[in-house]
Amino acid sequence: MSPTEGASSTAPVISSRSAIAQINHGHLLHNYTLLNIQAGSTDIMAVVKANAYGHGMESIATSLHLAGCTHFGVTDAQEGLALRQHLTMQSSTHHADITPLSGLFSQHDASLACRANLSPVITEPQHICWLQAADFHGHVWIKIDSGMHRLGAIDPAALILQCREAGISICGLMSHLACADEPEHPMNQLQLETFIQCCETIAPELPRSLLNSAGMISMPEHHMDVVRPGIALYGIEPVAGNTLGLKPVMTLLGSIMQLRDIPAGAAISYGATFIAPKAMRLATVSLGYADGVPRGLSGIGSVSINGISCPIIGRICMDYSMVDVTHMDAALGDLVEFWGEQHPASAIASQLDTISYTLFTGVGARVQRVNGI
C-alpha cells in the first residue's frame, strides 16, 4: 500500500511527530488589552514581524485585528503582502495599516508595497525612487537614527521633500531605542531628546513613534502618536521590576516517545557527556534543536512533565532530548513542556544568557502551531 493511500486529498498535511507550539489567543488578547490600557489614547502598531516572533503571523494578526487593532508592523514587503492577502480573505470590514519595518530592498518590493497598499519605513532616497517607479501614492514612515546607529535616514529633511515632490504621503517620523529595557540607561534620555529635537526641526506637524514594549512601560509620558509593542504581546514582561501581569502566549510541547530504566554508568546521548551516577529512569522526548530547543540547554535545562520539573540530561539532539524522570510517574505519550505556562521562556532565556525573542523566533518550521484559547 502506498503511504498516501486512504488519505483524503483535502486533509491538511500534519506531521505525525509530536512537536507543537500551542498558541493561546485568550492570553494574546489579555496582553493586548493591558497594553491598550497602558497606551491610553496612543495608537498601537502591533509588531508581528518574523512570523509574529515565531507564533504564526496570520492567526496572531487576525485575533488582534478582530480585537480592534488596525496597525501592524511586519518585516518586509513580502510579509506585508502575505498579511494583506490574509486579512482580505478574512473579509475584514475595517482597514489595516501594514508597515514593513525593515523597509524596501528592491524595486520589486516597492511594487509589492504598491499592490498591497503597505506603508513601508524608508531611510534612503533610492527607496523613494523605487516607489515612484512603481507609481506608489500611499504612505511611508521616515526612520530617524536617534543614536542606536542601526537604521535611519542620513538626511531626513531631504527625504521629506523628495516624498512631497513624488506625491507620497508621510505617516510620520519613527525611531527606535537601543536600551529601553534598562530604564535607567542614559541612552534613553539622549535618544528621546535627539528624536524630539529632530522632529521639531524638520517636521513638527508629523506624527511620531519611538517606543517598543519596554519603552511603553518605562516612558509612559512619551508615548507620542504610535507605540510599537512586540514582545509584550507575546507575554514577556519587557522591564524587570515593572510588571504588567502579561500571560505567556506560546507553550512549546513535545511528548515522551520512549521510557527505559538505565543502570549506573550508562552514557546518554552524543559525546557521552552524561554518565548515569545511579540507576535512573530515562524519557526520550520528541523535540530537539531542529525544533528550536536551544542546544545550550544540554545538561543544564529542564522541562515540565505533568507539572513536575525534570532535568534534561546529555546533549540535545536534532530531533530528541533525553530527560530524567526517575522522581516521577511518567507514561509514554505524556506531554513535555519546554517553555510556556509551567516553565517561563524568560527564565530559560536568562539561564542561557539570551533573550526570549531568540527562543520564540527559533521555533522550527516543522513545529505545528496549534491555535486555541
Ligand SMILES: Cc1ncc(COP(=O)(O)O)c(C=O)c1O
Ligand atoms: C523598529 C521596531 N519597532 C518595534 C519593535 C518591537 O520591539 P519589542 O518586541 O521589544 O516590543 C521592534 C523589534 O525589534 C523594532 O525593530
